[in-house]
Amino acid sequence: MTGPVRTLLLWCPDWPTNAVAAEHGLTSDTPIALIDRGEVFACSVTARADGVRRGLRVREAQSPRCTDLVALPYDPVLDHRAFEPVIAAVEQIVPGVQLSRPGTCVMRARGPSRYYGGEQQAAEALLDTLAGLGVRAQVGIADGPFAAGQAAKLRSSSPADAIRIVPAGRSPEFLAPFPVELLDRPDLATLLRRLGIATLGNFAALEPMQVRDRFGPDGVLAHRLASGFDPSDVDARVPPADHSSVLEFEPALDRVDQIAFAFRTAAEEFVARLQSSSLVATAIRIEVSTESGESRSRTWLHPRWFTAGDVLDRVRWQVQGAGLAESGLNSAISKLRVEPESVDPAGSHEAGLYGGATDEHIHSGLSRVQSMVGHTGVLTARISGGRQPSSRRVLVPWGDLPPGGEASVRASRELPWPGRLPGPPPATVFPERQRVAVAAAGGREVVVDDRGELSDVPVQFTPPGRKPGPVAAWAGPWPVTERWWESGGTRLNRFQFVDDAGGAWLLVLDDSGWWAEARYD
Amino acid sequence: MSLSVASARGFADAPVASAASQVAELQDRIRGMQRTRIDSHGLPTSPGVAELLPGGVLRAGAAYSVQESTSLALALLAGPSAAGHWCGVVGLPALGVEAAAAAGVDLDRLVLVPQPGEQWLQVTAALADVVTVVLARPPASLSAAEVARLASRLRQRGSTLVALGDWPQSEATLRVSDDRWMGLGDGHGYLAARRVTVSVTGRTLTGKPRRKQLWLPDSEQAIRPAGLAGVPVALPDRRREAAVS
Numbered sequence: 001m002t003g004p005v006r007t008l009l010l011w012c013p014d015w016p017t018n019a020v021a022a023e024h025g026l027t028s029d030t031p032i033a034l035i036d037r038g039e040v041f042a043c044s045v046t047a048r049a050d051g052v053r054r055g056l057r058v059r060e061a062q063s064p065r066c067t068d069l070v071a072l073p074y075d076p077v078l079d080h081r082a083f084e085p086v087i088a089a090v091e092q093i094v095p096g097v098q099l100s101r102p103g104t105c106v107m108r109a110r111g112p113s114r115y116y117g118g119e120q121q122a123a124e125a126l127l128d129t130l131a132g133l134g135v136r137a138q139v140g141i142a143d144g145p146f147a148a149g150q151a152a153k154l155r156s157s158s159p160a161d162a163i164r165i166v167p168a169g170r171s172p173e174f175l176a177p178f179p180v181e182l183l184d185r186p187d188l189a190t191l192l193r194r195l196g197i198a199t200l201g202n203f204a205a206l207e208p209m210q211v212r213d214r215f216g217p218d219g220v221l222a223h224r225l226a227s228g229f230d231p232s233d234v235d236a237r238v239p240p241a242d243h244s245s246v247l248e249f250e251p252a253l254d255r256v257d258q259i260a261f262a263f264r265t266a267a268e269e270f271v272a273r274l275q276s277s278s279l280v281a282t283a284i285r286i287e288v289s290t291e292s293g294e295s296r297s298r299t300w301l302h303p304r305w306f307t308a309g310d311v312l313d314r315v316r317w318q319v320q321g322a323g324l325a326e327s328g329l330n331s332a333i334s335k336l337r338v339e340p341e342s343v344d345p346a347g348s349h350e351a352g353l354y355g356g357a358t359d360e361h362i363h364s365g366l367s368r369v370q371s372m373v374g375h376t377g378v379l380t381a382r383i384s385g386g387r388q389p390s391s392r393r394v395l396v397p398w399g400d401l402p403p404g405g406e407a408s409v410r411a412s413r414e415l416p417w418p419g420r421l422p423g424p425p426p427a428t429v430f431p432e433r434q435r436v437a438v439a440a441a442g443g444r445e446v447v448v449d450d451r452g453e454l455s456d457v458p459v460q461f462t463p464p465g466r467k468p469g470p471v472a473a474w475a476g477p478w479p480v481t482e483r484w485w486e487s488g489g490t491r492l493n494r495f496q497f498v499d500d501a502g503g504a505w506l507l508v509l510d511d512s513g514w515w516a517e518a519r520y521d
Numbered sequence: 522m523s524l525s526v527a528s529a530r531g532f533a534d535a536p537v538a539s540a541a542s543q544v545a546e547l548q549d550r551i552r553g554m555q556r557t558r559i560d561s562h563g564l565p566t567s568p569g570v571a572e573l574l575p576g577g578v579l580r581a582g583a584a585y586s587v588q589e590s591t592s593l594a595l596a597l598l599a600g601p602s603a604a605g606h607w608c609g610v611v612g613l614p615a616l617g618v619e620a621a622a623a624a625g626v627d628l629d630r631l632v633l634v635p636q637p638g639e640q641w642l643q644v645t646a647a648l649a650d651v652v653t654v655v656l657a658r659p660p661a662s663l664s665a666a667e668v669a670r671l672a673s674r675l676r677q678r679g680s681t682l683v684a685l686g687d688w689p690q691s692e693a694t695l696r697v698s699d700d701r702w703m704g705l706g707d708g709h710g711y712l713a714a715r716r717v718t719v720s721v722t723g724r725t726l727t728g729k730p731r732r733k734q735l736w737l738p739d740s741e742q743a744i745r746p747a748g749l750a751g752v753p754v755a756l757p758d759r760r761r762e763a764a765v766s
Binding site: 361362364365366368369372373377378379380381382383389392393395398421422423424425426427428429430431457473474475496498501502503504518520521 | 614619633638699
C-alpha cells in the first residue's frame with residue numbers, strides 16, 4: 001500500500017465574508033455575519049472579535065455581542081463565483097487543482113515543488129500570485145489533505161509565516177497534539193472525549209482492529225486521518241471552458257448607443273463561441289463596471305435562447321436601467337462582462353425543417369416589441385392569491401419568472417383566502433385607486449365606526465371624474481384586516497355599488513376616505 | 522367557412538326571413554366572393570358572441586369597435602384564445618386579469634403591453650404580426666393615414682383588432698346599452714350576474730342596429746345569450762354571503 005500523497009493545501013481565511021464584502025462594497029473591518037437558515041454560517045474577523053461564533057442565532061449574535069453587525073444571507077453561488085478567478089489564477093501556475101470548497105483548494109505538492117525548486121518556493125510562488133489578486137491566503141504542505149489542512153489553518157501571526165510545511169513522514173507527530181474535534185465528526189468526538197481520548201495522538205494509538213469493531217468503517221477512516229495516513233488523493237478538476245465575454249472601454253463611455261454599438265461584435269462572438277461548443281445560453285449574467293469602481297450585475301432569462309441581438313438588447317436595457325432601481329449608475333461605464341449562466345445543448349433547441357416550434361414566431365415578435373418599449377413593457381399575467389383584485393394580479397415581464405417561481409404563485413392561488421368577494425371578477429382593476437365620494441341623505445360623508453357599523457345609508461355616489469348621482473344598489477361593508485401586526489398592514493371596508501347608469505363599482509373605505517378599487521365594466 | 526354557413530342559412534330560411542335580413546345575407550355572400558385573400562376566414566367565437574357579429578364570426582383581418590365595456594371586449598377574445606390562438610392587449614394598464622381568465626381567455630397565451638406610450642401604432646402593428654387578436658385602446662390623436670396603415674397591416678397579417686373605443690372603418694361597433702346587475706340589493710347581496718343589451722351597428726348591417734340580450738356573465742360566470750324574459754336568476758345564497766361579511 002502506498003503512503004499518503006504529499007499535498008499542498010491553499011486556504012483563504014474568511015472567504016465567504018470577504019467575498020460578500022467585495023460584492024457589496026463593504027470595508028474589510030465591517031462586522032459581517034452570513035446567515036444560513038437562521039444561524040450564523042460565517043463571520044468576519046471583526047465580528048469574531050466581538051464574540052460572534054458560527055451556529056449562533058442572528059438575535060444572539062446581534063443584541064449582546066455586536067450591535068452594528070451586518071447580517072446578510074449566505075449565498076453559495078456568490079461564494080463559488082467569487083472564488084472562480086482565484087482558482088483560475090492558481091491553475092495558471094499549478095495544474096491539477098481540486099476545489100474542496102470556496103476558499104480552499106488542494107493540489108499535489110510533488111510537481112510544483114520540483115518545478116519551483118522546493119516546497120517552500122512553490123508555496124511562495126502561489127502566495128505571490130494570489131497577492132497580485134489582492135487575496136490573503138495560507139498554505140500548508142503535509143502528507144495527505146487532512147494534515148495539510150490542519151497545517152494551513154494554524155494561526156499565523158504575520159504574513160511571513162503563512163506557509164507551514166510538515167516534513168515528509170512527520171505528519172503523525174504533527175497531528176498528535178490536536179483535539180479530536182478536528183475530525184469533523186461531532187458524535188465520534190463526544191464519544192472519544194467521554195472515553196478519555198482527547199487528542200488525535202491518543203486516538204491514533206488505538207488498535208485499528210479494535211477501532212473497526214467499536215466505531216465501524218467511518219471510525220476506521222477517522223482513525224487513519226488521525227494517524228496521518230490520509231487515504232484520499234487529490235482529484236483535480238477539469239477547468240471549465242470560459243465562455244464569458246469582456247469588453248473594456250478606454251476612455252469610459254456614458255452613452256447607451258455608444259456602448260451598444262461597441263458591444264455588437266462582442267455579442268456576436270459570445271454567441272458564436274457558445275455555438276462552436278454546440279451550446280446555447282438560456283440565461284446570461286451581465287456585469288457593468290463603472291469608472292468609479294462600482295459594479296452592478298443582473299441575470300437575464302430568455303424564453304428560448306439568446307441570439308446576439310437578444311444579448312445586445314439586455315445590455316442596453318441594463319445600462320439604461322429600464323425599470324430597475326438598483327441599476328442606477330452614476331458614472332461612465334468602463335467595463336462590460338457577459339457570461340452564460342445556464343446553457344443547453346444546441347441540439348435540443350434546433351429549429352425544425354418546416355419552421356420551428358409553434359410559438360417561435362411569437363417569441364421573435366414579442367422580442368421586437370420588447371426592444372421598442374423595454375424589457376418590463378411586455379408582460380404576461382398570472383393569477384395569484386389575495387383578497388383584493390389588485391393583489392391577485394401578478395404581471396411578469398416576458399421571459400422572466402414570477403417572483404418566487406411559478407409554483408409559489410400557484411400555491412398562493414390555491415390557498416382558501418377567506419373573505420374574498422364572490423361573483424364575477426371586475427374587468428377593470430385600477431393600477432392606482434381613484435378618489436370617489438359617497439354621501440348620505442343630508443350630504444354628509446358615510447363612514448364606518450370602530451364597531452364596523454355604517455353611519456348612514458348611502459344615497460349619493462360620485463364616480464371618478466363624473467357628477468354625483470343616486471345609488472341604485474349597494475352592499476357592504478365587508479371588512480378586511482390584513483397584516484394588522486405590522487405598519488404596512490391594511491385595514492379597510494369594501495363595498496359594491498351600482499350607480500344610476502348601471503355601472504358597478506368595487507369601492508373601499510379606509511382612514512383616508514372612499515376610493516374606487518375596480519370597476520365591473 | 523363563413524360563406525358556407527351564411528349561404529346554408531340564407532337558403533334554408535329564405536321563405537321566412539324578412540327582406541332586410543335576406544339583403545344582409547346576400548351582401549355577406551358578395552363580400553365573401555370579393556375577398557382578395559384566399560385564407561381570409563372567420564375566427565372561432567364563443568356562442569354568446571357569435572350571434573352579435575355580422576356573419577356570425579370574428580373576421581380575421583378586420584377591426585371591431587367595442588364601446589366602454591371591457592368585459593364585452595374580453596368576451597370577443599375568449600373564442601380565439603380557447604381555440605389556441607394568442608391574444609395581445611395594448612394600452613390597458615387597468616385590465617382585470619382575473620376577469621379575462623373568467624371570460625375564457627387563456628392567460629398562457631395572453632401578452633400585455635400596458636404602456637405603449639408614443640409608440641402605440643408601432644407596438645400594435647408589431648403585436649398584430651404575431652398574435653391573432655389584439656385588444657387595444659386607440660389614442661385620441663390617431664390620424665386617418667395611421668388608421669389606414671394599421672388596417673392594411675391587419676388585412677395582410679390576417680389578425681383581428683378589437684378597439685376599445687371608436688375605430689373608423691370597423692366591421693361592427695358593439696355597444697352595451699341597458700346594463701342590469703342582479704344580486705345586489707339595497708344594502709345586501711353581492712354582484713352576481715349581469716344582463717346587458719348589446720346593440721351592434723356595422724358597415725354590412727343595414728337598417729336599425731341589431732340588438733341582442735346577453736348574460737355578461739350569468740351567475741355561473743359564463744357568457745351566454747339571454748333567452749326571452751323570465752329566465753330565472755340565481756340569487757346569491759345566504760351561505761356565501763355570510764362568508765363575505
